Amino acid sequence: MSFEPVIGLEVHAQLLTETKIFCGCSTAFGAPPNSQVCPVCLGLPGALPVLNERAVEHAVRTAVALECTVHRASIFARKNYFYPDLPKGYQISQYEEPLATDGHVEYFDDGAARRVRIMRVHMEEDAGKSIHDGFPDSGGKTYLDFNRSGVPLAEIVTQPDLRAPSEAARFFQRLRRILLAAGVNDGNMEEGSLRCDANVSVRPRGAEALGVKVEIKNLNSFRFLERALDYEVGRQSALLERGGTVVQETRLWDVAGGRTVSMRSKEEAHDYRYFPDPDLPPLVLDSDWVASVREGLPELPEARKQRLMADHGLPERDAALLADDPDLSSFFEAAAAAAGNARAAANWIMGAVAHRMKTLGVGIAAAKVTPASLGALIRLVDGGTISNSVARDVFEKMAATGRPPEAIVEAEGLSQIGDAEELGAAVRKALSENPAAVGKYRTGKTGALGFLVGQVMRATRGQANPRVVNELLKEALETGEE
């Protein structure tokens, strides 16, 4: 029997604020343990939370980027459970009345239009971190670092709209791009700024009813997400195949073992005893303010891709590639305008520019080549001043020195030689030194012409205008002049 996976994701995105959600401590990553803490985020007796307005703004930004309905009033609730890195014995989250609901993400995947519905976006605080190893006495002790405690998170919950592990991984990548573009999250999964849990069930293909779902935790890379889902879909399908039943439970992705392992069953599931947090009044948002956040949202990847296709005639693949990186897209648009040639700008950016950035490991913003200088370079090629091959050398020099292309061409005398008089000697030399090729051409093997053009180009260090060389050679060969 063939089974269809049904997958939904729960994504935790750290909101890009300077300070924590309920106190003034820094959210900077990598500080010494317990150096960014205060009575509030340590949950000391008597301390009280006060909501950070910037966190609200970023959460609303997240919600509108995902096309959600942002509610006028939402309620903070306490999620009660005991764990050493949870200093208050409860996490402040939102439950019955979240910040936003009913959104969606529309995108192209494998050439097909997709739509994944977003169930809800709510705000919550992160817990601290339990450190179980790395200390001399880690065998018998766990250390706690509360720097993360109170870091603002948006929890984004999708509907179970994904139908394959690979599709889930690509959707998560898409979501990451959106959060990056919206400026609400840094997308850094190694540092834990973006984390993902997945709910997965399987059902016989064609069936309507959903199977029993399993939650998988600890999926902190796209690869782990896909591998864990693959494993889990295989496990559940095999179980059903054998006539067994899937148990509703929470499982953990075991990175080393490449498998999921049971963490707790439905019976062992916590009763979180959610109730409205009496320390925080309802969060009431002004609809004009929400509208202004929506208007202030930068262009998101999908919209930008459509625009790049429409405005610049780019093929979808190129447009998608550029649209995913806001810096790259704006570089492209400025270069295309400066060059008056969008296709050439796109080719340069996805080719030489991208290669250079990758080699140097820097972003486009740090590149010495500017959109204006790249535009000028393309104009030099299009105007016939230099050839494409010379242009590649000029680009390397621009990238190394930051000098404008005109200056490099001028200083190094790289202008293309288009003058028949000037090229005459090189053409004659090529003909005289390559009698065999001349003979071939004259017996009708016109392919030999390319070889002769190459000889002339080499002799002129690439500066010869290939079109002119072509004409001169043809003329000489056909008239018998040598």
Add this chain to the structure above:
Amino acid sequence: MAGAARPADAETASSIRDAVRSGHRSAVEVCRHYLERIAEDDGRWNAFTAVFRDEALARAAEVDRHRNEWRDRPLLGVPITVKDVICTRGQPTTAASRILAGFRPPYNATVAARLREAGAIVVGKTNCDEFAMGSSTEHSAYGPSRNPWDPERTPGGSSGGAAAAVAAGLAPVAIGSDTGGSIRQPAAFCGIAGLKPTYGRVSRYGLLAFASSLDQIGPLARTVADTALVLGVLAGHDPHDATSVDAPVDDYTAALSGDAAGLRVGVPRALLGYGDAGIDSEVLAAFDKALVALAAAGALVVDVELPHAEHAVPVYYLVAPAEASSNLARYDGVRYGARAAAAEGGDGAGSPLAAMYDRTRDAGFGAEVKRRIMLGTYALSAGYYDAYYRRAQRVRSLIRRDYDRAFDTAGPGVDVIAMPTTPAPAFRLGEHLQDPLAMYLGDVFTVSANLTGLPAISVPAGFTAARLPIGLQLVGRAFGEATLLRLAHAYERVQEGPA
């Protein structure tokens, strides 16, 4: 014996402040006097959990050095006590619980900072029921406090130490907290004034939370004028407390005109007939006399209906424990306070971690706290939440609506609602210990003010034949402390009339 409870040299905060301000007395001299009174006498009342002799004297000396510069500070040189549920930096703050043995907070509660800024000198921490849960101060890891009017009786609770300290003349004013009557009931039992301000009037930052939506800090003092003086220092918006309200702070002292002319006082007659425990006849008689006195002070007494107020006790005993069960989760032995030794294997609860939690909380919390954590956990549990917590919150809204209607000028339009503070005077130590329900029912008149957030004060309203104090409770409009205090003060003046 009872006469000793109200020493002849009883002073008010304002008279001390005036004497220090004018240089008539030094702050050190005043401070030393009260420290001596505590040292001599607190063995009888057990009102204090900690006394900060050296720090208090050092601060008093500082006040004396800055006397001119600080002359406008409203509590200049006034010794004051703070209930043990309020954080004072670097000083023991235990909520009278074993689980916080040795805990010294690294920060000051906003009220502690405000008192200091106002020139007051914190001389010590006062005893209370553990985490403010109780009505007798018997549920304290430090043992019970005693009532200065009769040491065999409770001073009330949970701010029993605060009330006993003021009544015994060990401090002119005390800071308490009130979640269901914990300032007003001890004030009534000890024959002093105690004010619970409007929810949000005084910052809760640094108050060890019992029930966050009900808790409020307020003063206990010998006179209404002193509660007004101290409220002026405590009140005001605090950016560290999202539930504190940014409303203007009135000049409460200036509001004490001495008469109640034009004020309408509502009496919920139907409520007074209610109660399984019934109302003590001497308390009712004192209340009737108080109504006459209010009228004599110029107030117009009218009847009001509070049809849902009779449900206040059950509502309170769902909402407060529910919040407490969550608020007290942080006392787990992991980061501060007492921790039970890690157990090998565990106690059948699973992991050694779970066993550590169990043992720490079992050893650290007393019976009443455990009882309320269990009640609250149950009320919030899946499958019971709607029937208990959510329903209780609905009834709470109905109670608030009753009060709004009574205050509404389209209805009775009263300014203040009057009722006894407690259905009976101070009970004997141990009398209700085996019967928690009887103890809870004693809160029938006080809990409504917390459920509605309204300000309420208890003022002395005479004595029983056995010389036990009786309290009159007045409940005001939200942020109507100025009017509430004016009426309480006018009543106090009539009371004090020719003996």
